[in-house]
Amino acid sequence: MSEDPEPSVNISGGESGGGATAEFDPATADTRAERVVDRLGELYWEKSYGGRDAFTCLVRTILSQNTSDKASQPAHDALIERYDAPDVGLAESLANAEQSTLAETISSAGLYNQKSEILVATAEWVVAEFGSAAAFDEFVKEEAPETVRETLLEVRGVGPKTADCVLLFAGGRTGVFPVDTHVYRIYRRLGIAPPDADHEDVREVLEEEVPAAKCGFGHTATIQFGREYCTARKPACLEDPDACPMGDRCDQVGVYPATGEVVDPAETLE
Structure with a gap:
């Protein structure tokens, strides 16, 4: 297990990324999904999220798309160093940014031309629709979660995972379990979500079966577990059945230790 269980270099911001310690009682778990999340909480951290600036969180999540933290x-x-000027504000600054300069600034994130275009358009939308990043932040924190999610999903470049991360890390909304590539892979591999489930299907299963207060750290701890143990191509169980701390809770859907083969769970239906 990592000596830095909640890395600062991730979308959650690590220990300094807002939120507070969460409390949970594993003895009261009612579902397999909840028991998995409880064990993840014992491995890594138990934390509720919230308090991040909504526009900054949106920018950070867009940058994280299709790349590593x-x-x-x-x-x-x-980006923050160049564009977050106190006298202007990040949203206003990005709305007026030269796209080629912004693309150069964020080049380490990959897909930087596409992301720079999306970031400028998103900043323009925030300024036009809300007047300021502060007003957008208030909208995210105060409006009904369903309204916030639907509104964000209308913005180009903002998908369900991005919208849910803003709701979780900025809005502090419980019951939100963003589904990234790790979450999507792991809960189908465990057998908790159907092998052919899409991202939204996985989210619905988790948000139904995991108590609202546990969804936040369930999301971030699952990502850490996916990086350390349940990787896409070489899950720990391939070399040692006892190496994975989730071994007794996993159906190993699409993982075949006898042959060393690993396939997407959906392929097991073919």
């Missing part, structure tokens, strides 16, 4: 974090830091 280690690649996107330097891009985020460089």
